Amino acid sequence: MYNSIVMVKQVPDTANISGKVMKDDGTVNRAKLPAIFNHEDKVALELALQVKERYGGKVTAITMGPPRASDILRECLYMGADEAYLISDRKFAGADTLATSYVLSEAIKKIGDYHFVFAGRQAIDGDTAQVGPQTAEKLNIPQITYTEEIIEVSDNKIKAKRKIDGGYEVVESTLPVLLTVLKDVVSPRPFSAKRVMAYKNAKSLIDLEKLTEENSLLYIDKLVHEYEERGLFIKTLTMDDLQLDEQRCGIKGSPTKVYKVESVVLGGTDHIRIEPTKNGIGELIDKLMKDHIFG
Amino acid sequence: MPNYFTDNSDMQFVFNNLDLREIVEIAEDNFEEAKHYNYAPIDYNDAIENYRKVLEIVGDIAGNFIAERASSVDEEGAVYKDGKVYYAKGTAENLKQIAQADLMGMSLPRKYGGLNFPFTIYVMAIEIISRADASLMNIFGLQDIADTINKFGTDELREEFIPKICSGEHTGAMALTEPDAGSDLQAVKLHAYQDEKGQWYLKGVKRFITNGNGEALLVLARSEPGTKDGRGLSMFACHRDDTIKVRRIENKLGIHGSPTCELQFNDTPAYLVGQRKFGLIKYVFDLMFRARMGVAAQALGIAQAAYEEALKYAKEREQFGRAIYNIPVITNMLIDMRVAIEANRALLYAAAQKVDIKEKLEEKIKKLKEAGKPFSEENIRLKRVMKESNFLTPLAKYILAESANKIANDALQIHGGTGYMREFKAERFLRDARITNIYEGTSQLQIVAASGNVINDILSDYFDEKEKKQYKGGVAPLVSHLIEIREIFKDCLKYVVEKKDPAFQDVAAKDLVELYGYLYVGYLLLEQAEKDQKKVFVANRYILTSLANARKNAESIKDGLFNDILHADKILS
Numbered sequence: 001m002y003n004s005i006v007m008v009k010q011v012p013d014t015a016n017i018s019g020k021v022m023k024d025d026g027t028v029n030r031a032k033l034p035a036i037f038n039h040e041d042k043v044a045l046e047l048a049l050q051v052k053e054r055y056g057g058k059v060t061a062i063t064m065g066p067p068r069a070s071d072i073l074r075e076c077l078y079m080g081a082d083e084a085y086l087i088s089d090r091k092f093a094g095a096d097t098l099a100t101s102y103v104l105s106e107a108i109k110k111i112g113d114y115h116f117v118f119a120g121r122q123a124i125d126g127d128t129a130q131v132g133p134q135t136a137e138k139l140n141i142p143q144i145t146y147t148e149e150i151i152e153v154s155d156n157k158i159k160a161k162r163k164i165d166g167g168y169e170v171v172e173s174t175l176p177v178l179l180t181v182l183k184d185v186v187s188p189r190p191f192s193a194k195r196v197m198a199y200k201n202a203k204s205l206i207d208l209e210k211l212t213e214e215n216s217l218l219y220i221d222k223l224v225h226e227y228e229e230r231g232l233f234i235k236t237l238t239m240d241d242l243q244l245d246e247q248r249c250g251i252k253g254s255p256t257k258v259y260k261v262e263s264v265v266l267g268g269t270d271h272i273r274i275e276p277t278k279n280g281i282g283e284l285i286d287k288l289m290k291d292h293i294f295g
Numbered sequence: 296m297p298n299y300f301t302d303n304s305d306m307q308f309v310f311n312n313l314d315l316r317e318i319v320e321i322a323e324d325n326f327e328e329a330k331h332y333n334y335a336p337i338d339y340n341d342a343i344e345n346y347r348k349v350l351e352i353v354g355d356i357a358g359n360f361i362a363e364r365a366s367s368v369d370e371e372g373a374v375y376k377d378g379k380v381y382y383a384k385g386t387a388e389n390l391k392q393i394a395q396a397d398l399m400g401m402s403l404p405r406k407y408g409g410l411n412f413p414f415t416i417y418v419m420a421i422e423i424i425s426r427a428d429a430s431l432m433n434i435f436g437l438q439d440i441a442d443t444i445n446k447f448g449t450d451e452l453r454e455e456f457i458p459k460i461c462s463g464e465h466t467g468a469m470a471l472t473e474p475d476a477g478s479d480l481q482a483v484k485l486h487a488y489q490d491e492k493g494q495w496y497l498k499g500v501k502r503f504i505t506n507g508n509g510e511a512l513l514v515l516a517r518s519e520p521g522t523k524d525g526r527g528l529s530m531f532a533c534h535r536d537d538t539i540k541v542r543r544i545e546n547k548l549g550i551h552g553s554p555t556c557e558l559q560f561n562d563t564p565a566y567l568v569g570q571r572k573f574g575l576i577k578y579v580f581d582l583m584f585r586a587r588m589g590v591a592a593q594a595l596g597i598a599q600a601a602y603e604e605a606l607k608y609a610k611e612r613e614q615f616g617r618a619i620y621n622i623p624v625i626t627n628m629l630i631d632m633r634v635a636i637e638a639n640r641a642l643l644y645a646a647a648q649k650v651d652i653k654e655k656l657e658e659k660i661k662k663l664k665e666a667g668k669p670f671s672e673e674n675i676r677l678k679r680v681m682k683e684s685n686f687l688t689p690l691a692k693y694i695l696a697e698s699a700n701k702i703a704n705d706a707l708q709i710h711g712g713t714g715y716m717r718e719f720k721a722e723r724f725l726r727d728a729r730i731t732n733i734y735e736g737t738s739q740l741q742i743v744a745a746s747g748n749v750i751n752d753i754l755s756d757y758f759d760e761k762e763k764k765q766y767k768g769g770v771a772p773l774v775s776h777l778i779e780i781r782e783i784f785k786d787c788l789k790y791v792v793e794k795k796d797p798a799f800q801d802v803a804a805k806d807l808v809e810l811y812g813y814l815y816v817g818y819l820l821l822e823q824a825e826k827d828q829k830k831v832f833v834a835n836r837y838i839l840t841s842l843a844n845a846r847k848n849a850e851s852i853k854d855g856l857f858n859d860i861l862h863a864d865k866i867l868s
Binding site: 016189190191192193194195196197198200230231 | 296333334335336344345348349352355356360392395396397398410
């Protein structure tokens with residue numbers, strides 16, 4: 001029996017950009033983009049579910065994000081996750097990878113009782129690939145990045161294949177361990193019809209609070225109890241629940257400042273023929289230096 | 296990320312306008328099962344929401360995965376090697392995904408792992424899957440063998456077969472056809488016999504068995520030695536084991552992903568399903584409703600896929616300085632295709648709902664009987680719905696299969712020379728469509744099956760009512776065309792009946808059935824047109840085309856050319 005916690009993220013669908021998604025200042029207008037489940041995180045969840053099928057245990061999905069991120073937690077339940085946590089607080093907004101990994105690692109500590117933490121290698125919005133490794137560091141556990149395959153888990157040890165340049169290596173680690181996974185290693189299973197029907201009404205605390213705001217006849221405690229009873233409550237953790245240091249959360253805890261985002265459109269239309277001579281190469285290097293591609 | 300359910304505006308229209316209240320009410324029986332299964336609906340709206348969500352899953356898998364694999368499945372096909380059948384790689388992946396999504400027991404009871412969905416919704420799933428890969432539908436659709444076992448088998452038999460079909464561990468096959476028993480199933484020879492302990496065994500050969508390599512087989516066999524007709528046949532269920540040899544698989548024009556097997560049963564242990572001697576006359580008769588609706592849905596799925604490809608190609612392909620989409624002849628062809636598809640869809644789901652309610656009423660009557668309660672009211676309803684199903688099922692199968700062939704043919708035509716090449720999908724759709732008007736009863740047999748009810752004019756009251764109705768939305772003028780078609784029909788019917796010649800009646804049946812079909816579908820489309828402005832175009836084109844065709848039908852009934860049959864030997868020599 002091995003328990004897994006899977007870190008998932010809701011991201012803007014950058015592959016389906018149409019029309020006015022870029023603002024005039026070159027930043028992304030997130031409100032205009034459909035929000036989707038970051039694909040590599042879905043692969044991570046699939047791997048966790050396969051571990052559960054092979055060895056037994058429990059799979060818990062967690063995400064840090066705005067209230068609507070509960071959408072992807074429902075999707076985790078549709079695929080087979082046993083439990084889901086929404087980690088959400090206005091004070092988490094604007095977090096970079098450092099602040100994010102701080103919050104996630106504290107949430108994982110709070111949830112506890114895990115052997116694996118899974119995450120996608122990176123999210124398609126930031127493409128940093130930092131949150132996984134930073135979370136492992138903060139949890140003070142080993143990490144296997146770029147995981148391709150879990151070969152075996154036994155005696156509290158894991159043997160896994162990870163991708164390296166030009167091939168792979170087989171590594172071993174003690175548990176608990178954090179694994180980040182690549183996008184093509186397994187194909188995420190489809191939603192299970194039964195689970196979709198069972199969990200389509202699963203709601204987070206914030207979702208339920210919204211319901212009580214819209215309908216004064218509802219009481220939040222009663223509602224939470226009712227949803228818990230029916231197995232439809234998406235547990236919700238806020239900054240207070242996790243007793244976090246505010247200075248390390250959200251924008252306050254994020255040293256990364258985006259100076260400028262530029263939309264670069266490559267405008268080349270012609271081929272340039274370079275003679276395969278010393279002179280030709282020299283001219284090419286001069287041109288690249290001049291365009292600031294080199295140097 | 297195409298989703299073959301949500302991207303299909305007409306299917307959305309049909310789904311949103313479904314009224315399944317009575318069906319759901321009987322199927323869910325006061326929503327009792329919600330107490331035991333967290334995925335059972337708590338009320339009607341919840342049930343509809345469930346159906347929508349699950350069809351979205353089907354649409355996602357179909358559009359994003361199955362369709363992607365379809366060309367390679369067609370190319371690779373199922374393979375026979377050393378006595379074993381291997382699915383194409385894509386087919387195996389498709390089946391795994393469908394099983395993971397819990398879709399292999401869509402209309403089967405929850406206690407065996409099914410979803411307990413109405414038949415109508417299951418038919419929608421079949422259409423969606425067929426649009427992605429027609430050959431996959433054959434294996435997907437064979438979950439229906441569990442329906443026969445569920446309806447007519449004992450509890451033990453249900454336990455034995457249904458759970459593994461629902462979980463996708465087992466796939467099914469329906470072994471009816473034999474070398475000398477195709478359209479005429481009364482001629483089935485495969486021998487069923489009992490040993491002294493009462494254990495049944497099967498011995499003999501079956502041919503053209505779709506997915507005959509499946510693990511669960513439903514077999515029609517002669518259990519009464521010395522008999523020669525349908526009354527000597529019983530239905531059996533058996534598991535695949537070493538006594539069943541797959542002798543070969545067929546090399547076919549289309550649906551390559553679906554293995555068509557010749558099976559040899561060598562004293563295969565089997566279970567009797569239901570009662571002896573009822574194999575053909577009751578159980579096959581019953582399963583044919585579903586099988587034919589399934590093929591009709593498959594045909595519609597293929598037609599939809601072919602139309603989509605043609606539309607896409609017409610918009611992209613430029614000739615004479617413009618997209619061929621804008622060339623009037625092509626535009627007109629595309630509109631014809633689209634209108635046919637929407638008319639066909641209206642017919643399919645109207646028919647599916649009749650079959651659905653028929654099944655539910657049967658279920659309800661069975662329960663009432665067991666409880667010793669009166670059921671005469673339900674029985675009257677059932678008789679009525681049975682008649683309608685008996686007419687609409689073969690009508691839908693006939694119309695949709697023939698139409699799919701035409702649409703796939705036109706779709707290829709729009710592609711021009713390109714469409715003839717294997718690199719494009721158009722030719723696959725045409726090859727796949729070609730079987731739909733042959734199997735589960737040829738078009739000619741569907742006409743025979745539908746014609747009795749047409750000659751008895753069973754929908755006479757229904758059409759009277761429709762003629763009297765006041766239609767909204769500016770479609771009233773179309774009613775007069777339908778009235779005219781009905782006059783033509785009545786006139787032709789009178790002509791045929793008065794001739795009192797059974798052979799002539801057989802030949803004229805095609806035209807009579809078609810005439811009746813125009814009326815039924817025409818009124819369905821008028822109902823749709825009241826709800827949606829766009830549908831006025833559809834109803835208009837369908838009804839005007841039907842009126843022109845009706846005149847041709849009448850001409851063909853009355854032109855006297857039928858007498859040529861008397862001189863057939865001369866003409867054909």
